[in-house]
Structures are given as structure tokens and as C-alpha cells.
Amino acid sequence: MKDSAAPVPPSDRTRVRRIAENARYDEATLHAIVDDAYLCHIAFSDDHGAHCIPTACWRSGGHLYIHGSNGSRLLKQLVRQTCCVTISHLDGLVLARSAFNHSMNYRSAMVYGRFEAVDDEAGKHAALEALMDKLAPGRQAEIRPGNDKEYAATTVLRISLAEAACKVRAGGPNDDAQDLAWPAWAGVLPFTHARVAPVADPTCAVAAPAYVRDWPTRQEELAPIY
């Protein structure tokens, strides 16, 4: 566990150089950024060069998990090479008095390392159940569970969160002192990844459970605005 009061970057590769005062290396920030995400982007290479693939992700303990088909190029490559996994939340547009000082508020995390396969059946089941729990707490008990054929076709991978860095920008614009009287509006136009009204499948006759009814209000608990 890193000390967030006196953070130490875990490696030369993860030391933030540009606008380094926004770097964060503590575990609490890293976990919060990962847990607020459903999606990561993964950089890896093959004969065609560099690829940046978006994929669903979730955290259990000190690992980030992904899953897909045994036949997926992404998953086959990721156990063979080190890669970089990035999660980004865009929290707002920062409008300064000067063009140059415009910016964005964001929370991002970059993780380096190599994925490993979650090969044992129990581990694979537990990992996919953790994904379900993240999306819809309680739903695992209601659905038709995965069968042997489905699990056999599926690869689950995980990567340690040990080698990671975060970068966080929050708050209003940082204008130069001599621009403060410039007559332009200054402030933040915030975003939130909002949850909106659920859409039931036309053939669905089952009443909406709590995690569906509460969906549009879940955002207040989860997403910090800026």
C-alpha cells in the first residue's frame, strides 16, 4: 500500500512528466477511478502495429479483469506481451479567459504490466460474477447462469494494478494574473456519465427489480462531478 501523503511512483515508466503536479500514485485514487469505469482502452502491438482496443473491465482486489472469446486477437496477444491499460473520465471543459489556458477536468489511470489467464473454473466463475455484481447488484441470482459450453468458449484475464499512475485535474481555470480582467466568461462546463431511464425489452414481462428502478438515481452516489 502506497502512502498517499508522500506518494512514490512505482516505476520510471509511470512517473508523470507533463503537468506532474496533477499526478496521483496512491491506491485509493487508482481504485476509485477504476471502480467508476465500465470501460478501459488497451494498447498492445502485433504484426499490424499498435492497437488501441476498448473493452469492458472491472476490479477485484488488486487486479483489473477483462473477458471475451477464446478466439479474440486481443486476448490472445495480451498474455504474450506487456501492455498499457488506460481508464479516463472526462469531467468537464475548463473555460479560461485566454485560449491557451483552456483545459479539461478529468480523472485518468494508466496501468502497465502483463495480463495472466484466470484458468481455473472457480476463479473464472467468480470473476464473471464480480462483473455482474458491479453492473446490477443481486442480478446474478436471477439470471440463467453460464453453462459449461459458454464458460469453455470464454477467456478471462487479469492484470495487477501494482504498476500504475493517475492524473487528475479538477477545479476552475488557471488564468494568468494579467488576464483576470479580460471580459470573457470563465468557469467549468461539467459532464457526468449519467444514467437515464431503463428501456425494457418488448418481450419482457418481469417487473423491474430495484437495480433497474434505481438506475437513473445511481449516478449521484457514484460520479463526482468536478
Add this chain to the structure above:
Amino acid sequence: MKDSAAPVPPSDRTRVRRIAENARYDEATLHAIVDDAYLCHIAFSDDHGAHCIPTACWRSGGHLYIHGSNGSRLLKQLVRQTCCVTISHLDGLVLARSAFNHSMNYRSAMVYGRFEAVDDEAGKHAALEALMDKLAPGRQAEIRPGNDKEYAATTVLRISLAEAACKVRAGGPNDDAQDLAWPAWAGVLPFTHARVAPVADPTCAVAAPAYVRDWPTRQEELAPIY
């Protein structure tokens, strides 16, 4: 211009293999996905291996633009190698009756190629003004424009959108026929990247212009829900 009725992938590298029926190779889809984004993720490599860097982006014509410091590793590397630029919008969680058929609704675009520097002063100014126009139409005329020193410290790069593919999932769950009677709620929990109430800088005495006042309602025009 590609024919969206009978789309042809522009290269072997951009032919979608997994769930290929969700592939889109037409320009209208690509431009819509790019224009709805403020943020892309870029995969490239250096001595430390693969990196996946999030950065602001915008489109003018057939190119995607990014910008930053002359001293940025990202920008220095990107004119030296081919890379992959990815944009993803997460539109919803798709809740099926079976675990295996859960999915996400999304719109994503992956672009391959090499960035080139926008070196001429007029082109650089025009590109950064296009960014401002995207964020806040009309604001360019109100702010303190960039000065020579600021422009001299800034690198603007662009990449052609010619070699690209999109993948789009929309609509409800695709359950197996034998699962349709399973007593679990089925449908979509949609997301939108919502615009919420602007936050003025405490020292700002200027009345909010239209692009600030209208910010929370801009979402309806721009972001398709699912």
C-alpha cells in the same frame, strides 16, 4: 467516400473480425462518432513498451486533430511511428436473461495511420480555433487569443481518417430462444454523457453567454441515447 450500403473495409488491418455484423465502414458513421467525442485514446510504443494516452481531439474535414506541448513525449513519438487512435462511447448496459448474452451498447471508432505536424502558423491557428468552436461556438471572439510565445510552445498534429473502422452495438439483448421465458428482467440500462449546470469561476463578473446558459440542454441535440 465509401458506400455505406455496401461498405468495404479500407485495409486488412481495419477489417472487424469479432461480431463482424456490427462493423461500419462508412464515413457518416465515422464522422458522427468522432464529432460526438472530446477525447480519444492513442496507442503507440517507445523504449518502455506500449502506451495508451488519453487526449483531447477534434475533427476538421477528413482529419482528426490533437495538440499539446512541444516537449510532450506523446507528440514527439506520434510523428515518428504509425499509431492507432480510438474513440468509444458507452451507451448502455445490455441485460439479457442469460449471463453469457449480457453486453454493452456502444459506438467506437479505430483509426490507423501516422500523425503529421500542422506547422504553418495559419493552419495551427485555424486548427485551435476549430477546437474552440467545437467546445463553445462564438467564444473565440471573446477570449484573449493565443500570443506568439504560446503558439510557439504548442504542437498541433493531425491524422487522416482514411484508414478506419467503426463498431456499433445498439438495441436490446439477444437472448437464446430457449431463455426467453426465463424470469429475469431484460432490457437496457442506458448512459448518456450528460452536460450539467455550469460552474462560474468565483472571480468571474461576466454574464454567462448563450453557450454557457444552454450547456445543460445541449445534450439532447448531440448524444443519441442507445
